[in-house]
Amino acid sequence: xxxxxxxxxxxxxxxxxxxxxxxxxxxxxxxxxxxxxxxxxxxxxxxxxxxxxxxxxxxxxxxxxxxxxxxxxxxxxxxxxxxxxxxxxxxxxxxxxxxxxxxxxxxxxxxxxxxxxxxxxxxxxxxxxxxxxxxxxxxxxxxxxxxxxxxxxxxxxxxxxxxxx
Numbered sequence: 001x002x003x004x005x006x007x008x009x010x011x012x013x014x015x016x017x018x019x020x021x022x023x024x025x026x027x028x029x030x031x032x033x034x035x036x037x038x039x040x041x042x043x044x045x046x047x048x049x050x051x052x053x054x055x056x057x058x059x060x061x062x063x064x065x066x067x068x069x070x071x072x073x074x075x076x077x078x079x080x081x082x083x084x085x086x087x088x089x090x091x092x093x094x095x096x097x098x099x100x101x102x103x104x105x106x107x108x109x110x111x112x113x114x115x116x117x118x119x120x121x122x123x124x125x126x127x128x129x130x131x132x133x134x135x136x137x138x139x140x141x142x143x144x145x146x147x148x149x150x151x152x153x154x155x156x157x158x159x160x161x162x163x164x165x
Contacts, residue, residue, distance in 0.1 A: 012129075055078065057078050067119075069112065076112065077095050089122055113146050129143060142154075
């Protein structure tokens with residue numbers, strides 16, 4: 001079982017805390033998922049964008065073709081990758097307002113991280129990010145990590161402390 005590098009986890013923790021500090025109103029107003037993913041991608045980009053990695057929200061291209069998974073078109077919420085080729089596909093992120101991924105999110109996270117996947121994406125890691133309000137009216141962040149087509153870890157970032165717990 002692969003473990004998620006601490007640097008990657010910490011970067012995601014920082015990005016989600018920053019997003020919630022700046023944009024939790026998007027969740028309160030029940031905005032569309034694409035609005036939330038675009039806002040979160042700004043914070044992810046601040047931590048991970050580099051000459052090697054691009055950060056894109058709602059990215060639907062695989063080279064010059066549309067992304068598909070088993071013949072079905074997909075548009076992942078956020079990608080950390082090298083656009084235009086499959087040389088540096090680090091992380092695919094799916095998000096929801098809620099604690100759990102839906103079947104479509106799971107299909108993308110397992111399929112896009114499957115090293116034997118026929119579609120050839122081979123993202124090193126996948127991540128489900130969910131947001132749920134706690135009793136103090138703040139948002140906890142639920143993280144489920146994937147690698148090699150399987151869930152490998154999960155954690156909850158407590159809204160009151162901002163640390164896993």
